[in-house]
Amino acid sequence: MRLKKDEQARFDALAQKYISDPTVQSMKNFVQHGDTSTFDHCVSVAQTCLALNERLSLGADEKALVSAAMLHDFYLYDWHEKAAWHKWHGFHHAHTAAVNAKEILNLGDTECRAIESHMWPLNITKIPMSRTAWIICLADKCCAVSEMFKTAGKNDRCG
Numbered sequence: 471m472r473l474k475k476d477e478q479a480r481f482d483a484l485a486q487k488y489i490s491d492p493t494v495q496s497m498k499n500f501v502q503h504g505d506t507s508t509f510d511h512c513v514s515v516a517q518t519c520l521a522l523n524e525r526l527s528l529g530a531d532e533k534a535l536v537s538a539a540m541l542h543d544f545y546l547y548d549w550h551e552k553a554a555w556h557k558w559h560g561f562h563h564a565h566t567a568a569v570n571a572k573e574i575l576n577l578g579d580t581e582c583r584a585i586e587s588h589m590w591p592l593n594i595t596k597i598p599m600s601r602t603a604w605i606i607c608l609a610d611k612c613c614a615v616s617e618m619f620k621t622a623g624k625n626d627r628c629g
C-alpha cells in the first residue's frame with residue numbers, strides 16, 4: 471500500500487529501529503511469497519497496518535502496531551526448504567516469531583501476543599484479542615495475496 475508523505479515519515483521513524491537491525495535484515499535472505507523476501511513482506515504489512523489504522527480511524531497504537539507488524543514473521547528460516555522441524559510452518563511460525571521478537575528485540579507482551587495470533591483462523595485457538603492484532607491479521611492476508619498475484623502476473627507474461 472502506498473503511504474502518503476506524512477504517513478511515510480511516521481513509518482520511517484517507527485520502523486527505523488527494526489530496519490537497521492542486522493537480525494531483522496537477515497529476513498532478506500528468506501523468500502516469503504513468490505519472489506518477495508520475508509523482510510519486504512514485513513515492511514509491506516507494517517505499512518499497510520499504518521495506513522489502515524490511519525485511514526479507517528481504527529485507533530490502534532501506531533508504535534505497537536508497526537513494531538509487531540515488522541516482526542510478525544521473524545521466524546528466521548526459509549520455509550520452502552524441506553526440514554522436519556518446520557514441516558508445520560503454517561501452524562508454528564507465529565509462535566517462533568513472537569519468541570524471537572521477545573528474545574532478540576525485547577518486544578512487549580501485547581505486541582508479542584499480536585504476532586502469535588496473526589495466522590488466525592489457521593491457528594484457530596489464537597484469536598486476535600486487540601486492535602493491533604486484528605489489523606496485523608488482516609493486513610498480512612491482503613499483502614500475501616497481493617504478493618502471490620504479483621508473481622503469478624510476472625509468470626503469465628510472454629517473453
Ligand SMILES: [Fe+2]
Pocket residue numbers: 542543563564588589
Ligand atoms: Fe506469517
Ligand SMILES: [Fe+2]
Pocket residue numbers: 511515542543610
Ligand atoms: Fe506474514
